Amino acid sequence: xxxxxxxxxxxxxxxxxxxxxxxxxxxxxxxxxxxxxxxxxxxxxxxxxxxxxxxxxxxxxxxxxxxxxxxxxxxxxxxxxxxx
Amino acid sequence: xxxxxxxxxxxxxxxxxxxxxxxxxxxxxxxxxxxxxxxxxxxxxxxxxxxxxxxxxxxxxxxxxxxxxxxxxxxxxxxxxxxxxxxxxxxxxxxxxxxxxxxxxxxxxxxxxxxxxxxxxxxxxxxxxxxxxxxxxxxxxxxxxxxxxxxxxx
Numbered sequence: 001x002x003x004x005x006x007x008x009x010x011x012x013x014x015x016x017x018x019x020x021x022x023x024x025x026x027x028x029x030x031x032x033x034x035x036x037x038x039x040x041x042x043x044x045x046x047x048x049x050x051x052x053x054x055x056x057x058x059x060x061x062x063x064x065x066x067x068x069x070x071x072x073x074x075x076x077x078x079x080x081x082x083x084x
Numbered sequence: 085x086x087x088x089x090x091x092x093x094x095x096x097x098x099x100x101x102x103x104x105x106x107x108x109x110x111x112x113x114x115x116x117x118x119x120x121x122x123x124x125x126x127x128x129x130x131x132x133x134x135x136x137x138x139x140x141x142x143x144x145x146x147x148x149x150x151x152x153x154x155x156x157x158x159x160x161x162x163x164x165x166x167x168x169x170x171x172x173x174x175x176x177x178x179x180x181x182x183x184x185x186x187x188x189x190x191x192x193x194x195x196x197x198x199x200x201x202x203x204x205x206x207x208x209x210x211x212x213x214x215x216x217x218x219x220x221x222x223x224x225x226x227x228x229x230x231x232x233x234x235x236x237x238x
Binding site for chain 2: 041042044055056059
């Protein structure tokens with residue numbers, strides 16, 4: 001995993017892709033409804049969909065429960081972060 | 085979320101955000117007033133003595149308290165993302181204060197060796213001023229991080 005100093009200073013050294021938006025659309029669900037289901041704010045859902053916020057394990061597990069998918073299908077590591 | 089609930093217990097209710105702004109609204113004009121008086125009457129010992137004696141109570145306590153309430157009052161919908169932003173902002177504040185405190189003796193040395201002034205520690209208003217500055221920077225960082233996160237939401 002490559003972590004740049006500028007990245008750390010900017011606070012964006014954690015990168016992860018996710019398919020939340022696709023899954024939400026597939027389940028015909030609004031951000032508000034999903035937020036309500038997993039007990040967070042709508043802004044958090046929006047930030048996660050835009051890959052600006054990496055959720056906690058608890059939140060990731062809750063999302064996997066809602067979409068009935070394994071966590072690693074919802075969230076994927078970027079190439080830089082993969083185990084070599 | 086149980087673990088999050090534990091942390092949220094330490095946060096103040098949302099209403100404290102407004103109270104913090106009210107307190108700041110009263111505290112900040114006082115800062116400007118006293119600073120203006122100081123600049124005008126710098127050589128006046130009476131004013132300087134008054135400043136030394138009362139500055140902490142008159143200025144830093146309402147400002148620190150106001151900033152603390154603003155930073156640690158929960159959001160309308162508090163969750164782990166806001167908690168992590170708040171934590172990140174607090175670390176930004178600590179880092180800024182640490183650099184600033186290290187920077188003061190350097191300024192002092194430049195002033196002494198470069199311009200021939202007396203070598204002395206710059207007085208910035210004591211511990212309360214440091215706390216106010218830390219909270220101010222943490223608040224600014226928090227608002228900046230929040231804005232950066234939500235700016236393209238619409």
